[in-house]
Amino acid sequence: MANGAAVKPVVRFEIEDGIGIITIDNPPVNALGPGVRDGIIEALETGEADPAVKAMLMIGAGRSFIAGADIRQFGKPRAQPKRPVPDVLDASSKPVVAAIHGYALGGGLEHALACHYRVAVPSAKVGLPEVLIGILPGGGGTQRLPRLIGPRRALEMIVSGRHVPTEEAKALGIIDEILPGSDLRAEAIAYARGIADRRPLPRVRDKADRLEEARSDPGMFEDMRKAIARKAGKQKAPYHCIHCVEAAMTQPFDEGIATERRLFAELENTEEAKALRYAFFAEREVAKIPGLPKDLKLPEIKGAAVVGAGTMGGGIAISFADHGFPVKLLDASPEVLAKGLARIRNTYATSVRRGSLTQAEMDRRLALIEPVEGYEGIAECDAVIEAVFEEMPVKQEVFAKLDSVMKPGALLFSNTSALDIDAIASVTTRPEAVAGTHFFVPANVMKTFEVVNGAKTSPVTLATAMKLGRDIGKISAYAGNCDGFVANRTRIPFNLEQGLMVEEGAMPEQVDRVMVEFGYPVGPFAVNDMSGLDISYATRKRRAAADPNYRGLPITDRLVEMGRLGQKTGAGWYRYANNDRTPIVDPEVHQIIKTVVGELGITQKSFTDEEILHRLLFSSLNEACKILEEGKALRASDIDVMWLNGFGFPRYRGGLMYWADQIGARQVYNQVAIWHQRYGARWKPSALLHQVAEGGGSLREVAARMPS
Ligand code: 3HC
Numbered sequence: 001m002a003n004g005a006a007v008k009p010v011v012r013f014e015i016e017d018g019i020g021i022i023t024i025d026n027p028p029v030n031a032l033g034p035g036v037r038d039g040i041i042e043a044l045e046t047g048e049a050d051p052a053v054k055a056m057l058m059i060g061a062g063r064s065f066i067a068g069a070d071i072r073q074f075g076k077p078r079a080q081p082k083r084p085v086p087d088v089l090d091a092s093s094k095p096v097v098a099a100i101h102g103y104a105l106g107g108g109l110e111h112a113l114a115c116h117y118r119v120a121v122p123s124a125k126v127g128l129p130e131v132l133i134g135i136l137p138g139g140g141g142t143q144r145l146p147r148l149i150g151p152r153r154a155l156e157m158i159v160s161g162r163h164v165p166t167e168e169a170k171a172l173g174i175i176d177e178i179l180p181g182s183d184l185r186a187e188a189i190a191y192a193r194g195i196a197d198r199r200p201l202p203r204v205r206d207k208a209d210r211l212e213e214a215r216s217d218p219g220m221f222e223d224m225r226k227a228i229a230r231k232a233g234k235q236k237a238p239y240h241c242i243h244c245v246e247a248a249m250t251q252p253f254d255e256g257i258a259t260e261r262r263l264f265a266e267l268e269n270t271e272e273a274k275a276l277r278y279a280f281f282a283e284r285e286v287a288k289i290p291g292l293p294k295d296l297k298l299p300e301i302k303g304a305a306v307v308g309a310g311t312m313g314g315g316i317a318i319s320f321a322d323h324g325f326p327v328k329l330l331d332a333s334p335e336v337l338a339k340g341l342a343r344i345r346n347t348y349a350t351s352v353r354r355g356s357l358t359q360a361e362m363d364r365r366l367a368l369i370e371p372v373e374g375y376e377g378i379a380e381c382d383a384v385i386e387a388v389f390e391e392m393p394v395k396q397e398v399f400a401k402l403d404s405v406m407k408p409g410a411l412l413f414s415n416t417s418a419l420d421i422d423a424i425a426s427v428t429t430r431p432e433a434v435a436g437t438h439f440f441v442p443a444n445v446m447k448t449f450e451v452v453n454g455a456k457t458s459p460v461t462l463a464t465a466m467k468l469g470r471d472i473g474k475i476s477a478y479a480g481n482c483d484g485f486v487a488n489r490t491r492i493p494f495n496l497e498q499g500l501m502v503e504e505g506a507m508p509e510q511v512d513r514v515m516v517e518f519g520y521p522v523g524p525f526a527v528n529d530m531s532g533l534d535i536s537y538a539t540r541k542r543r544a545a546a547d548p549n550y551r552g553l554p555i556t557d558r559l560v561e562m563g564r565l566g567q568k569t570g571a572g573w574y575r576y577a578n579n580d581r582t583p584i585v586d587p588e589v590h591q592i593i594k595t596v597v598g599e600l601g602i603t604q605k606s607f608t609d610e611e612i613l614h615r616l617l618f619s620s621l622n623e624a625c626k627i628l629e630e631g632k633a634l635r636a637s638d639i640d641v642m643w644l645n646g647f648g649f650p651r652y653r654g655g656l657m658y659w660a661d662q663i664g665a666r667q668v669y670n671q672v673a674i675w676h677q678r679y680g681a682r683w684k685p686s687a688l689l690h691q692v693a694e695g696g697g698s699l700r701e702v703a704a705r706m707p708s
Helices: 036-049 085-091 107-114 129-133 141-149 151-160 166-172 184-195 209-216 220-232 237-250 253-268 271-285 311-322 334-354 359-368 392-405 421-425 459-471 487-504 508-518 524-531 533-546 554-561 587-600 609-629 636-646 656-663 665-679 687-695
Strands: 011-016 019-024 055-060 096-100 103-105 117-120 125-127 304-307 327-330 369-372 383-386 411-414 434-439 448-453 475-480
Touching (some): 036 055, 096 184, 107 125, 117 166, 141 151, 141 209, 141 237, 141 253, 151 209, 151 220, 151 237, 271 636, 311 327, 327 334, 334 369, 392 411, 459 475, 487 508, 487 587, 487 609, 508 609, 533 554, 554 587, 609 656, 609 665, 609 687
Parallel strands (some): 055 096, 096 117, 103 125, 304 383, 327 369
Antiparallel strands (some): 011 019
């Protein structure tokens, strides 16, 4: 005990009204860290032995019930509890009620499933998200959940890892009763008193009816394997999850538990589990900006506006409405506004058709989006996001206007993907209130949200933008002001090498196959076809005009000039037949490549798959290191977060920097140096990469040298 200060116990036991109350108090989320499981066991044993205790209650202090095992302990040697808590619960002669608020996830829900009753407040969420960190529920969840709600539904929950809200959990049979939740402790004590004398005790492990019912549905496991094949790729965890639920059907409970433990142990230290754990913590770290005062008072954003009702502006407005924020959508042109609103309505209608949104919810969200034609209509909003055409003069005109109409204190954000935020801020009288907020396309779907810190952006503006992103469901990441910021700047070399390799002899379909085999959901050329080749065309022209040494992409340009804009015109890098989105390899593209290459006088060669993969990703990695050198990103892991959530990088590979570490900085550096010799300046190795290679350190742990 340091300084004589008492260490607060992570589990407390007290008796009230004949109910033994076990309170888990391990902030911030009551993870089952050191001492928690033993504390629970000790409390259960105390309650069992005390005749004054008629029933027990397991409840979480703070904001959650239990968010699961302590993920920080995975992959490390750790002390095991005396016995698994669920075994102690199974042996209890007194009923135990789990009272759930906040989250009951992973081991948390597994503890609750081993309790005899479960009650929850309306806002609670339950789930078994282990698969998302490359493992499986290892505390009996794969055996108890199928017995409680039937294997088909259990399978869906376990393989998706999704959070299930209370109401649905009640309908599924996970939750016995929904309590009002104004005073969960008191309400749960009353509930426990109500069931204290009921016998026999309902133990989930003894339930057989749902398994029996499911015997008529033997194909569900194979169906699930097929359904996940594309997304799961080579990952083991989703398949092990299916195997365990199948074991619940084919093995007695204790054997099923043994199968679960065996497969859990197999997964804990796989490369995919390590990468996914890394990604989990990287996504938490990215929220933190070192040096920002902890006690900053942030303004509340009650009402926001979006300027520009194009695809981007509409997607941003949807992001607000999806998270319950009223938002005004401004466009000077009534036609564009009407079209924008129709697009938004369409997006929602598609979700209703697919069954992922109710009509009532669609109506509620649509009502939050208010169309506005004049700037006066948004003047009282607390924040505005400009999403107009990506041209500096256009942006500056809008910002000058915003500065003149928006109320004092309103924050002005620009959804730019590359333009200089200081130049945008310079036309206002409040550059401290200006920051970049870069949404990815489609804005209502993609999670990455880059917050660009201008030279004069105030800490309050920066922190508010970061929070705003999180409030509308995004993962906010800091970026310094530079051309392309962090995400696109790291991505541009990839795009360039992708185009150049085709000039040099790789075929688009080979590049796409290599990247899909690596784990991308779609290859980069097929992605280009989806987003439209004309988008980057304008940017390339702008860059070429600004920089005489700029290396363009003549084959892509030729495709655009021939009207092959991608899926929307039925042809791009591939051909598309009758509204089908499946890319078809097109001999005409091979011919176009041959023609342009002939004009350029390039001699083609063949590429190995590894060369393609490394050339694409090392080019981006080298740029990422330069960004870190310049202090434009805060941490290497922030770049990984952006790649995972913005560019479809396979999550089970951790991210660009994490993946490069698996190869080794030394080897990456050597290859970059060779390509520098061969291809010239664009491959100039980053000094930071060199330094890490020399020092034998890891790239993913690099923090920015000089925060800008
Ligand atoms: N272990 C260790 N730390 C955890 C944790 C866990 N299970 N869950 C959350 N934390 C930490 C976070 O790292 C963060 O720490 P920081 O403040 O130092 O960055 C802090 O708790 C708060 O977390 P969030 O910022 O994520 O808080 P939110 O309120 O946004 O989200 C949450 C809460 C939904 C619970 C989210 O944290 C989460 O999804 N946690 C992981 C849940 C999970 O995967 N559980 C299963 C664990 S594996 C398991 O149980 C195995 C078992 O089957 C044997």
